[in-house]
Amino acid sequence: MSTIIPQPGIMDIALYEGGQSHVEGVADVLKLSSNENPFGFSPKVSEALSGCLTRLHRYPNTDHAPLREAIGEVHGLDPERIICGVGSDEIINFLCQAYAGPGDEVLHTEHGFAMYRISALAAGATPVVAAERERVTDVDALLSACTERTKLVFIANPNNPTGTMIGGNEVARLADGLPDGALLVLDGAYAEFVDGFDGGVSLVDQRDNVVMTRTFSKLYGLGGLRIGWGYGPKPIIDVLNRIRGPFNLSEFQMAAAIAAVRDQDWATRCKAENARLRVWLGEELAALGVPSDVSLTNFILARFADPAEAEAADLHLKTLGVIVRRVGGYGLPNCLRITVGDTVGCRRVVEGIRTFREENA
Numbered sequence: 001m002s003t004i005i006p007q008p009g010i011m012d013i014a015l016y017e018g019g020q021s022h023v024e025g026v027a028d029v030l031k032l033s034s035n036e037n038p039f040g041f042s043p044k045v046s047e048a049l050s051g052c053l054t055r056l057h058r059y060p061n062t063d064h065a066p067l068r069e070a071i072g073e074v075h076g077l078d079p080e081r082i083i084c085g086v087g088s089d090e091i092i093n094f095l096c097q098a099y100a101g102p103g104d105e106v107l108h109t110e111h112g113f114a115m116y117r118i119s120a121l122a123a124g125a126t127p128v129v130a131a132e133r134e135r136v137t138d139v140d141a142l143l144s145a146c147t148e149r150t151k152l153v154f155i156a157n158p159n160n161p162t163g164t165m166i167g168g169n170e171v172a173r174l175a176d177g178l179p180d181g182a183l184l185v186l187d188g189a190y191a192e193f194v195d196g197f198d199g200g201v202s203l204v205d206q207r208d209n210v211v212m213t214r215t216f217s218k219l220y221g222l223g224g225l226r227i228g229w230g231y232g233p234k235p236i237i238d239v240l241n242r243i244r245g246p247f248n249l250s251e252f253q254m255a256a257a258i259a260a261v262r263d264q265d266w267a268t269r270c271k272a273e274n275a276r277l278r279v280w281l282g283e284e285l286a287a288l289g290v291p292s293d294v295s296l297t298n299f300i301l302a303r304f305a306d307p308a309e310a311e312a313a314d315l316h317l318k319t320l321g322v323i324v325r326r327v328g329g330y331g332l333p334n335c336l337r338i339t340v341g342d343t344v345g346c347r348r349v350v351e352g353i354r355t356f357r358e359e360n361a
């Protein structure tokens with residue numbers, strides 16, 4: 001046996017499975033498995049990207065100042081307290097690397113995002129799961145799961161893959177009840193989809209133990225470029241910057257993100273279409289006997305009678321070229337997570353479930 005062995009925890013990491021994007025023998029595929037924006041990114045992004053082409057021989061700027069200033073301006077935040085990363089995944093990674101190690105616990109919710117566990121294990125820490133209440137984050141369960149070894153507590157609000165969210169008072173109660181030395185991370189990947197929601201900014205500003213993460217992958221339609229950011233107390237941002245690679249973002253990533261965040265007209269229109277179609281999709285599926293919780297995101301979590309029915313519905317949709325997400329790995333084997341597409345896409349899902357029902361009546 002080889003004596004070359006990885007650090008403890010690494011071999012416990014199951015490879016992350018991305019949303020499927022092909023179906024054998026089907027040309028007209030509709031990918032609704034990764035919560036991507038069906039309208040794509042702002043046209044301003046393409047212009048910004050062409051502007052970078054002549055500069056590829058130059059190293060990118062290391063402090064991301066222009067991007068942090070653009071984000072700060074649009075969101076009304078101090079750019080000095082913003083850190084940018086290769087997707088918010090990288091910010092999650094920095095947090096685990098910086099604040100959790102062997103013997104430490106990283107707490108997340110029952111149906112929480114897969115990266116929390118992966119990044120915790122990669123740092124040598126122990127992931128700990130707190131139960132949810134009917135697919136909603138349960139603050140009491142999180143607080144009772146805390147120990148003196150808890151270093152990080154991740155909640156996505158709204159959450160993926162449930163689509164549900166908890167109110168500001170509940171989040172504040174969680175922040176206040178954490179043991180000394182534990183940092184609360186508010187993952188705001190879907191914050192942009194919630195009307196009038198700041199993603200947790202006000203709580204970050206009132207506490208020294210709260211950090212928020214955000215992404216350009218969802219509403220801004222830039223999942224392929226990998227850009228995310230975090231906002232937190234200055235001392236914590238300073239710590240994260242020490243482990244950030246100096247050239248973690250390319251000029252392409254920065255230019256695209258600046259153009260995207262400055263085009264709030266595009267973002268607002270995508271958000272309005274998503275809200276309208278999400279309600280329609282949820283109601284149509286419910287009428288076909290497939291209920292879902294009220295979602296505040298760009299997907300719905302469709303609930304079937306049992307895992308077998310969910311699997312059969314998934315296979316039926318696939319034969320029609322519609323790819324949705326199985327979420328058995330998230331402890332939700334009777335559910336399918338369906339990204340809200342455009343009008344044509346949502347109609348295709350509803351028709352798919354209608355014919356599934358007819359064939360299985």
Ligand SMILES: *Cc1c(COP(=O)(O)O)cnc(C)c1O
Pocket residue numbers: 035086087088089090113156159160187189214215216217218223226227228
């Ligand atoms: C999609 C998603 C992210 C964003 O990941 P990126 O690395 O920014 O693409 C983060 N958290 C949750 C809960 C998500 O669903």
